[in-house]
């Protein structure tokens with residue numbers, strides 16, 4: 553996950569509708585933080601994740617999370633106990 557680098561080290565907070573999403577890890581998407589297919593032909597494969605119901609998610613932007621694509625606090629940010637960081 554070392555390709556994710558927004559120089560912030562902060563999770564990206566989003567409220568997502570139910571559906572399947574692909575988290576860009578190459579950093580070249582024009583639809584960040586989501587993949588737009590720009591990586592094709594490259595070595596990076598986006599991370600697929602699914603949201604079952606409308607909810608707030610915190611996506612890792614530093615590349616240090618052990619629970620990609622979600623932030624797990626390795627960046628130093630303390631997430632609320634209500635934050636969603638499911639295992640995938």
Ligand code: FES
Pocket residue numbers: 561562563564611612613614615616617622623624625626627628629
């Ligand atoms: S943003 Fe990467 S662990 Fe929090």
